[in-house]
Amino acid sequence: MPELYVGERHWSVTSGSNLLDALNQAGVAVPFSCRAGSCHACLVRCEGKVDDQQPEALSPTQRQQGWRLACQCRVSADLKVEAFDPQRDGLPAQVVGADWLSSTVLRLRLQPERALRYSAGQHLVLWAGQVARPYSLASLPQEEPYLEFHIECRQPGAFSDAARQLKVGEPLRLGELRGGALHYDPDWQSRPLWLLASGTGLGPLWGVLREALRQDHQGEIRVIHLAHEAEAHYLTKPLAALAAQHGNLTVELWTAAQLQPALAQLRLVSRQTLALLCGHPASVEAFSKRLFLAGLPRNQLLADVFLSSPSNL
Structure with a gap:
């Protein structure tokens, strides 16, 4: 052996x-x-x-x-x-913001010791002491001086419990910057773009959305956010403000009770539509199945799944 x-x-x-x-x-x-x-x-x-x-x-x-x-x-x-070893191998960072976007979603903003070049939709492993968990970036590259993360604290977890206690000025360590499936490609500029999220899966899509608008996306942009209840739509006002400024952007806020009838009414307006999905596995699967049934080609769907926090994180 x-x-x-x-x-x-x-x-x-x-x-x-x-x-x-x-x-x-x-x-x-x-x-x-x-x-x-x-x-x-x-x-x-x-x-x-x-x-x-x-x-x-x-x-x-x-x-x-x-x-x-x-x-x-x-x-x-x-x-x-x-x-x-986060102390030896990680990148030092400092908390520059920690506030609540809702009763369960913490917005954490970090200033790394050195600037990171990243794209909307990527993720990092965050270390609070010896507790670690990967989180997707919600900040807009080149536009915001901090790294922003939306942390779901509805359920207990070692990292979310530690995150609740973080104060401005406290240190953290960052692991490797990684790229998931989510991103914005300038070649998509004229195509319909659908962004479907559940829970804090909205975080990385918030970054992708603003990157698309920054690059003057010309096609229709449809944002759908699924939450347990209406109070859990934690970016309602910022999304409404963007929709008021951009005529090609529409925002739909769904609750769990509305999911099945809302999915049943989901129709593609164009076979050129691109769909980016992020959130809980069951939600991503439900979105994916409906989009495939509606005729969306599989290679036009990109998805990142947020798995539940393991007990040792």
Whole structure:
């Protein structure tokens, strides 16, 4: 059986074991979220042979330095592992804003030690001490000097619990900047653009929407936000203000009780429509099914799914 070495510890694991599971089951706290190789929260440095199921998820430079995504690796031989250390490997940042957009959504604004070049729709792993979780950026690149995140605090969670206590001036650490499926392409300028979100899935689409408007998008833009109840539509006023300024933008606010009849009435106005989806898996699936039934080609739908916070985050 192969041996895992972490610091002064070492123990045997079954050959073929998932590296993330083997570490966490032994008490080595490696954060994770998606388990799909997208969020990069489970980044670890390895010395030794490991079967990597998704080597393309990291850059050649990262791989040469020994970095791997624990969720995508299986242990096949003796392996030395070093967890990502936010104090050593993370980018320092400072809280410059922490206010509530609703009773459950915290708007967190951070100023990194050095400027980050990013695109609307990308995400970062945020570290509060040793607690980590990936969050999508809601800020507008090149236009806003801070990084903005919309954090859902309706349910308890290690990171959201820590985020509730954050004050202006407090330090955090940032992990790697990652690009998900969501973005705005200038080549889309004349095409209908639909942005469908549930919960704080609206955050990255808020950034994408403003990027599209900044680039003078000419086609129809339709924003649909699904929330548990009317009070949970946390960007109602800013969205209404943008709709008042841009004649090609319409905003629809749906509640869970309205979802099925609203979906049934969803019709495409053009086969050229592009749809960007973000939020809870069930909501994204419901949106996707209806859009496919309405005739939207699969390659014209881009989606990011927000998974529930695991217990160790």
